[in-house]
Amino acid sequence: MKILVAISNVPDTTTKIAFSDNDTKFSTQGVQFIINPYDEWYALVRALELKEAGKATAVTLFHVGLLDSEATIRKGLALGADDAVRVNAESPDSFFVAEQIAKYAKENAYDLILVGKETINYNGSSVGGMIGGLLDFPFVSLATKLDVNGNTATIEHDIDGGIQVVECATPLVISCSKGMAEQRIPNMRGIMAARTKPITVVEATTDAPLTNIKSFALTAGRTTCKYIDANNVEELVSLLHNEAKVI
Amino acid sequence: MSVLVYIEIAKGKVKKASLEATNYAAQIATQMGTSAIAIAFNADAAQTEEIGKAGAKKVLVVKGDQYKNNDAVYLSAAIEQAAKAEGAKVIITSFDVTGKSLAPRLSAKLKAGLVAGAVDYPIVNGNVLEVKKNVFSGKATAIYTINSDVKIISLMPNSFPVKLTDNKAEVADFAVDLNRITSKVVIKETKSTDTAGMIPLPEAELVVSAGRGLKGPENWGIIEDLAKAIGATTACSRPVADMHWRPHHEHVGQTGIAIRPNLYIAIGISGAIQHLAGVNGSKTIVVINTDKEAPFFKSADYGIIGDAFEIVPKLTEAIKKLKASN
Numbered sequence: 303m304k305i306l307v308a309i310s311n312v313p314d315t316t317t318k319i320a321f322s323d324n325d326t327k328f329s330t331q332g333v334q335f336i337i338n339p340y341d342e343w344y345a346l347v348r349a350l351e352l353k354e355a356g357k358a359t360a361v362t363l364f365h366v367g368l369l370d371s372e373a374t375i376r377k378g379l380a381l382g383a384d385d386a387v388r389v390n391a392e393s394p395d396s397f398f399v400a401e402q403i404a405k406y407a408k409e410n411a412y413d414l415i416l417v418g419k420e421t422i423n424y425n426g427s428s429v430g431g432m433i434g435g436l437l438d439f440p441f442v443s444l445a446t447k448l449d450v451n452g453n454t455a456t457i458e459h460d461i462d463g464g465i466q467v468v469e470c471a472t473p474l475v476i477s478c479s480k481g482m483a484e485q486r487i488p489n490m491r492g493i494m495a496a497r498t499k500p501i502t503v504v505e506a507t508t509d510a511p512l513t514n515i516k517s518f519a520l521t522a523g524r525t526t527c528k529y530i531d532a533n534n535v536e537e538l539v540s541l542l543h544n545e546a547k548v549i
Numbered sequence: 550m551s552v553l554v555y556i557e558i559a560k561g562k563v564k565k566a567s568l569e570a571t572n573y574a575a576q577i578a579t580q581m582g583t584s585a586i587a588i589a590f591n592a593d594a595a596q597t598e599e600i601g602k603a604g605a606k607k608v609l610v611v612k613g614d615q616y617k618n619n620d621a622v623y624l625s626a627a628i629e630q631a632a633k634a635e636g637a638k639v640i641i642t643s644f645d646v647t648g649k650s651l652a653p654r655l656s657a658k659l660k661a662g663l664v665a666g667a668v669d670y671p672i673v674n675g676n677v678l679e680v681k682k683n684v685f686s687g688k689a690t691a692i693y694t695i696n697s698d699v700k701i702i703s704l705m706p707n708s709f710p711v712k713l714t715d716n717k718a719e720v721a722d723f724a725v726d727l728n729r730i731t732s733k734v735v736i737k738e739t740k741s742t743d744t745a746g747m748i749p750l751p752e753a754e755l756v757v758s759a760g761r762g763l764k765g766p767e768n769w770g771i772i773e774d775l776a777k778a779i780g781a782t783t784a785c786s787r788p789v790a791d792m793h794w795r796p797h798h799e800h801v802g803q804t805g806i807a808i809r810p811n812l813y814i815a816i817g818i819s820g821a822i823q824h825l826a827g828v829n830g831s832k833t834i835v836v837i838n839t840d841k842e843a844p845f846f847k848s849a850d851y852g853i854i855g856d857a858f859e860i861v862p863k864l865t866e867a868i869k870k871l872k873a874s875n
Contacts, residue, residue, distance in 0.1 A: 313685075315803050315804075315822060315823045315826075316822050316823075319685045319688045319689050321689075339803075339804050340804070343804075395662075395693075396653070396663070396665070397656060397657070397662070397663065400653075400657065422685070422686050422803055422804075422826075423684060423685055423686075424684055424691075425666060425682075425683060425684060425685075425686060425807075426665045426666070427644075427649045427653075427665060427666075428649075428652070428653040428656070428663060428665045429653070430653070431621065431649065431650050431651075431652070431653025431654045431656075431657070432653040432654070432656055432657045432663075433657075434621075434653075434654055434657070435625070435653065435654040435655070435656065435657025435658045436657045440622070440732065440733045440734050441621065441650060441654065442734060443646070443649055443650050444646065444649075446797075456737075460646070460798065461619075461646055461739070462559060462645070462646050462647070462749060462751075463741060463742060463743045463749040464739055464740055464741045464742050464743070465739075465740045465742060466736060466738065466739045466740075467736075467737045467738040467739075467740075468734050468735060468736050468737060469734075469735045469737055470733050470734045470735065471733055474733070480797055480800070480804060480805065481797055510696070511662075511696070512656070512660065512661070512662030512663070512695065512696060512697045513662040513663070513664060513693045513694060513695050513696065513697075514693065514694050514696065515691045515692070515693055516679060516691075516692045516693065516694050517691070517692050518684070518689055518690070518691050518692075519689060519690050519691075519692075520688065520689050521683075521687060521688055521689055521690060521829065523847075523848065524834065524847075524848055524849065524850055527836070527846050527847070527849040527850065527851065527852045528850065528851050528852070529851075529852050529853070529854065530851060530852070530853050531853075532853050532854065532855030532856075532859070532860055535853070535860060535863045535864045535867050536867045536870075538835065538851060538853065538864065538867075539864070539867040539868055539870075539871050541851060542812065542833070542835070542851070543871060546812070546832075546833040546850065546851075548755070548811045548812040548832065548833045549755070549779060549812065549868070549871070
């Protein structure tokens, strides 16, 4: 069983967001980049656990990005992935990323394609479903538990107001969410080994993107907080009812 | 040419998010000089009537057992066929659980550009749509241009209030050919996480949330009482979910779920950036915390500095008085 884990290179969660080039580009100045948490803590760690349990033979990282992503890819290799593939391109949208993953996964016969449920920078939640559509593979979203027995995956995933347990034959695509695994810290041995693990660089497909970002804007913060005295909670209720009109 | 909107029916009712999507589709249709057509699965007369009131000119009703589990494989096949039959150039879904599987699959099948999680009406620029969505977990927005011939937008729930008129939609049965379509996903078990009477968190308009300031899971009674008095759903911060004081589906934040309720009351939560990312789309934020330096106050509309154990029960009483007098 070969597992492909798609990882995104994202600004860390405490980053103060800024834009450049007339608000058309995300400013990377002073920004620390990490593997998208959903990709790392859930998709990648679970894949590694399945390998450690003898249920998977290989875990490959897949990333769409330029050379400056390499450090982030090495972090994933340090955690225990066997190798990585980087498509040398700056991605304009989710569909572009999905196309690259689908092409590689199909050409290299991966049984499981794991993605995080969304990226913390673009929040699209789209790549997994798009890969499923491109390859005509089943797609199970928001998975919180994953086990594999032979060619069958057993998955617990979130649905509206509930949890569903499903089974599906491989190959399939799964988007991974909280509950699937626990974050790991790479150890020294992993970090050293990562230095010599292969990162294969491939060229991107050349279709014109279906969507593009035209511009960015920072979300306006709330202006000021109106403080209410702790002894006067009726005042808060009155404000919520008459001013904010939310109750 | 038309705008096609996917309708979801849950527990016998048209989902509020689907009514919002219908309003949205109708508005876009007007901007483009066409009309909105809804596609609903196993819908009855009362449901199609409501879809009409939300602005659909026509409702296509598809019948079949395969659609009962909202499997995107079947929904997508049906919508692809309907889009072709109706010449739909824009397809609208909700950015909810089903929409997050359905819209991407449709995008791939139709090579249709998708903006997932739109928060505003698009700007129609000739053959191009410009659509705004949240990025960086709500810290910013981005305007995307959709360049493809067919375009898909999934609408963030609770972006606009639902408007119903006395519009009547034409209702037509739509036959779908599912001959070569089989989903390989087999459902073994379904468990509900809906806690007695509370609206599921992603759809809740009123939310009462608490964090480490509550000191222990045994103290959550005051939170649940407040939520019940308001008619709100309960939520929590990440540390509290990680410590298993509250179930993981209550965790709101950057690595939990993002919500956009009309009212978010945060009790004993300091307001770390990661938590804010999950809730800064709320219309009104109330913060109750003993620490006057808690960062959350900088993102609040209303704040009370004080002890939650004293304030929250008083707040519950005051809410009950308000409800009684109205």
